[in-house]
Amino acid sequence: MTSTDTDPRYGDPDAPATPWTEARRKFAEAEVYWLSTVRPDGRPHVTPLIAVWHDEAVHLCTGQDERKARNVAENPNVVVTTGDNALHGGLDLVVEGTAERVTDPGALAALAAAWEAKYGPDWHLDVVEGGFANPHGVALVFRVEPVTAFGFGKDPYSQTRWRF
Template sequence: MNEPTKTKNLDRNGLPALPWSRARDLLATQTPKENLTFFVGTVRPDGRPHAAGVGAIWVDDALYFVSGPGTRRARNLAANPACSVSVRLNGLDLTLEGEAEHVADPATLDRVAAVYREGGWPATVESGGFTAPFMAPSAGPAPWFLYRLRLTRAIGVAGAEPHGASRWDFSR
């Protein structure tokens, strides 16, 4: 299990630190069935930021997302895998930081495609990526790449009880 090696309480009002289990459990229960929009932030080769919405899911204690190979996001990740992923979960705003790794092994693709299908996206595995009858118009033609976020840091701000804010660091 991917547990933090360090937790820092960011709350300035005396509230206790939030447990990582709160964020992890919300990711596990709200993806892929809730209508969530995740935003992936990457860095262009010239250093300018880029952000784009993606359909992401939490599977087997890791965050996965898909990108068309010709998209700005995929080209940025090929040059520099550092990225952030942000989402508003029910009661918790969450930003995840780390490096995205392109995943092409058939067992992982099959497992993640099955979870996407549970959420209503009919993904199938083909040519080391995913295909489906529909995808974001900006994704380009299939097959689409799968990425796993190798988590190094997460920041959560609770908008519901119990309130608080925390940063979790993960060793790699």
């Protein structure tokens, strides 16, 4: 991380910056995330999914023919969000970055283990060439390393920005 700053316009001017270690922990512990991509015609696309935080990046997967995979193929710039979905209390998080395919078998095996450790045996994933086994083909795996991230605290209200 290269910098952390707060913007007092979006909260209590005396609110301290949220430490990246706290934001990273909350991001890793979240169960549901929202992925925002851009369709080839420029319209936005947002969808909920599960993901894991591993090796200082968020990792997600999607079927090779799904809209999000097709969008990322055209424009790999994405936003991944998660949070507490409450007005008072908690921390909402936004990670901006570039979705990069993960194809290395060792990395895929480590990620499959991370998914199962986090979500349980219902999310056992078998590694195949190019991703995870999927009944409809291959599930592509993407790594999104943060370029910029935001934390929106709600007790007190605050906005922290981290640049990497």
